[in-house]
Amino acid sequence: VVAVTGLAGHAFGSWTSDETQQMWLKDFLPQDIPNIRVMVYGYDSNLTGVSTDNTRLMDYRRNFIQQLQNSRSSAENRPIIFIGHSLGGILILQV
Numbered sequence: 001v002v003a004v005t006g007l008a009g010h011a012f013g014s015w016t017s018d019e020t021q022q023m024w025l026k027d028f029l030p031q032d033i034p035n036i037r038v039m040v041y042g043y044d045s046n047l048t049g050v051s052t053d054n055t056r057l058m059d060y061r062r063n064f065i066q067q068l069q070n071s072r073s074s075a076e077n078r079p080i081i082f083i084g085h086s087l088g089g090i091l092i093l094q095v
Contacts, residue, residue, distance in 0.1 A: 004041045006086020011042025061094050
């Protein structure tokens with residue numbers, strides 16, 4: 001599973017309960033799916049000072065592809081489930 005946060009999100013905080021501080025991707029999903037590998041992709045998605053052109057999105061996409069390739073070099077044939085919201089969903093679609 002690869003989880004990608006959205007605009008102004010946090011790589012871990014976006015998937016964590018404010019009440020219990022438990023991250024469902026790490027604390028609950030492995031209980032239901034043994035041997036699952038969960039990766040979280042974070043990037044600077046602050047809303048302040050962001051340029052409106054596509055350059056930043058292209059940089060996000062290039063970096064995401066590179067990080068994904070690096071982390072999967074020994075597991076290229078393993079299936080991927082992507083989870084994303086907001087800009088993270090758009091980033092997933094472009095990759």
